[in-house]
Amino acid sequence: MTRALGSIAIAWLVALTTLALTVPSTASAQGGFYVGGGLGPAVRIHDWPTQFRLEQEVGYYFEGRPEGFFIGLTPSESFSEHNWVLTIAPRFGYVFNLYRAGGIAFQLGPAGTIPGLAVAGCYGDLDCEVDAYFHFSVSLLLRLLIADERVAIYLRPLELEFAFGDEMNRVIGDFWDDHAIRYVLAGGVQFHL
Numbered sequence: 001m002t003r004a005l006g007s008i009a010i011a012w013l014v015a016l017t018t019l020a021l022t023v024p025s026t027a028s029a030q031g032g033f034y035v036g037g038g039l040g041p042a043v044r045i046h047d048w049p050t051q052f053r054l055e056q057e058v059g060y061y062f063e064g065r066p067e068g069f070f071i072g073l074t075p076s077e078s079f080s081e082h083n084w085v086l087t088i089a090p091r092f093g094y095v096f097n098l099y100r101a102g103g104i105a106f107q108l109g110p111a112g113t114i115p116g117l118a119v120a121g122c123y124g125d126l127d128c129e130v131d132a133y134f135h136f137s138v139s140l141l142l143r144l145l146i147a148d149e150r151v152a153i154y155l156r157p158l159e160l161e162f163a164f165g166d167e168m169n170r171v172i173g174d175f176w177d178d179h180a181i182r183y184v185l186a187g188g189v190q191f192h193l
Contacts, residue, residue, distance in 0.1 A: 031193055034058070034070075035056075035193070037054070037056045037189065038057075038189070042182045042183070043185070047180035051084075053076055053078035053186065055186060056076070057091060059072020061192075067097060068095070068096075069093075069094050071091070072092075074113060075088040082125070085119070086118065086120075091111060094110060095141060103149055104149075106142075106145075108140070108143075110141070113136050113161075114136060115135065117133070117135060118163045135161065136161070136162055137161040141155075151191055151192070153188075153189055155186070156187070159185070160183060161180075161184055163179060
């Protein structure tokens with residue numbers, strides 16, 4: 001299954017790179033839209049297990065170029081040998097240039113997801129219930145823009161994701177029984193259209 005997912009991810013990466021490089025090459029002609037995807041580990045802090053995570057993103061920069069305020073839709077899938085987690089949440093943030101010259105830029109900025117939906121379950125266990133959660137995250141985004149600022153290689157070295165179950169009326173001692181926290185290290189590619 002992992003090999004098939006890797007092949008699909010490579011096919012999407014090749015298709016999106018071709019698309020990004022065939023659009024007009026001047027950064028000033030860019031719109032604010034972008035698409036991308038990434039992967040990395042999601043490491044257990046509380047409740048949800050450590051898993052491999054795939055993420056996708058479609059979004060928009062309000063300044064019409066890949067800097068400043070942005071908002072996007074970011075579904076992600078994480079899985080391990082026995083468990084899976086699906087999330088979908090709007091991502092927002094702000095990136096600013098630390099260095100910019102000759103169609104290359106290095107950027108930094110805060111980002112996060114506002115409350116979205118997460119669903120968690122397990123493979124092959126009929127006694128395992130599928131649970132729904134409210135999900136959000138906070139992160140730091142590092143990015144290198146190349147190819148006349150059309151392609152971005154990104155890394156989020158610091159991201160914490162939080163999930164809160166629907167049983168909010170529990171007593172304080174059992175509060176963490178229906179909630180999850182994970183550290184996510186994600187890297188990937190974005191294509192600015």
